[in-house]
Amino acid sequence: MTSSSATSRKALSKIASNRLQKELVEWQVNPPVGFKHKVTDNLQRWVIEVNGAPGTLYANETYQLQVDFPEHYPMEAPQVIFLPPAPLHPHIYSNGHICLDILYDSWSPAMTVSSVCISILSMLSSSTVKQRPEDNDRYVKNCRNGRSPKETRWWFHDDKV
């Protein structure tokens, strides 16, 4: 299940590949705590291992994030999803889609893969209950045919988790 929109499959622009190379070097020198980049030669798709933070509901659990970069990164947000099995979380759907505003409406080109990872870990860490979003089944059914979460019209209402 590796949904990717048509736009994210176009080759990276010069500014995008330039910036990603810098981000990769920066990541190798100073990786965010709790994350491991799985080395491939594909600059446009990163697979990142996430370790649940100690003392949280997800301690000792490992998940995988898949980050796909669009042609015009960083003017457009990367597509970030959890590879199955996605963590049980009120903002993470069973198909791996993540309801997090900075991945969509609130994206800023000053953000990096590293800062996005930290936001996702913080979202996991602040969870008090391991459950799926209320509308999980309806949403996942709607997303068959590998629709990208970037095509979803998200509704952000809960800033507590």
Next chain:
Amino acid sequence: MFYFVETVFLDLLLPEFVLVLLNRWLWNPNSFIYLNHRWHAVASWTWDAQDETCGICRMAFDGCCPDCKLPGDDCPLIWGACNHAFHLHCILKWVNSQTSQAHCPMCRREWQFKE
């Protein structure tokens, strides 16, 4: 960042000692001018930005954006009303990619070019 001016043609025309004397007379030896393989730094410049790199492309301000070859006037910095600086080309790409009013990538305030 230094601009270098080639003086190879002078070397061809003038003997070495004349060049050395010329350098002593023309330039204060303690200044930023130094001889290095016949290249002379004749001026230095830097952008007066708070950061050293552009928050959008992550390239140095003293360099240029990834779409340009030469730093300087052809790839200028621009400041927003919020005082955040970017390469002009980078912030224009961001502003033009937004369907509604663009926000400053650093502080999220509405992006306005500084008057």
